Amino acid sequence: MRIVITIGGSIIISEFTHEMFRSYADVLNSLRDEHELFIVVGGGKPARDYIRVARELGASEALCDDIGIDVTRLNARMLITALGESAYPSVPENFREALRYSTSGRIVVMGGTEPAHSTDAVGAILAETVGADLMINLTSVDGFYDRDPEKHPDARFYPEITASEMLEHLIGCDVKAGTYEFFDHTAIQMIKRSGVKTLIVNGRDPENLLRALDGDIGTAVIPE
Template structure:
């Protein structure tokens, strides 16, 4: 069964491929035509990492580096807005930069796009905050991996994939790695999980490199990727 309102968190690395972006737009527009309301949060990806690395070499503070990352995420959001509009989609025409703006845009079009909000927040956390603010109870996290693992699969080829976990179980996994500096956020951070817990929000983590995974998840399939549930 599908739901009427969904938040989509798009990894910034999706924006490395024009073909993948184009496919995502097709899927987003098709969902909108079916009557779904979508809040989309874009990451900064490699553009953010490049600027943050330059910032570190120039001895900028972590807060300043975070602002560079936020700028990159908003640039990706603007590209998505322009591309959706170019195909005749009805999307709020500006990148949302606050929760208040998100609420106004939500009432206006039911399709809003945003990047980061403030230093110290991952865009995954932004996706939980905007979901809470708009009353959305499910997030589709189009990530750089195909689900939640007990440890980093890029470092541990034997890492076990977890199909379903509660927030408490996911928090225990996060306890093993807690570093949070600009441009190095993990798949999901404890602050995002705390927002999910207090508002009963679930998150399905799917492979963002394969747009068909988003299509499947939007159709209501919960057997793709991994799902984190409040309890």
């Protein structure tokens, strides 16, 4: 099965240590014999810190996005380092490169691509580009909620939701660099267009990736 996995930066680099990179590398390496894997890594707090400083210096939102993209690619390089020989050694900067690198038979790891595209949007576009069978979005919560469950204990959890319903929840959300929550509009529209099966799963435990493949956890996004 061809799988695109997006890993939020707030998960893989929640603390500036190597442990989560190593843990994810172990899980991904355990899957590579049975699946063709494409990974998209987010920027996390380091990206937000750089964006904040750039914004305070008067940078445009497009430039702030570019700076955030640079950080995602650094995180991708860290995961490639952890994966060792099983990963393609270079970080693709666009989807054509990702597809070309995949012909090596190795795991492809990338970060951002262009301004105004969140990690999830990159994953959704990549999933359509490579004809993925499944996309798994690894985030900091158990799946899709109508509000941030860390701020609102009464937030409603959706074990299943349509892409159209997700779009309704995004109305009025901030779209500045570094402020994306869950999926942005581009990601959801790509899911609707491509029809790729999508799961949103808590990625704080890398083993949840295996549980997601068994269909035990998370939110299933119906592309309609």
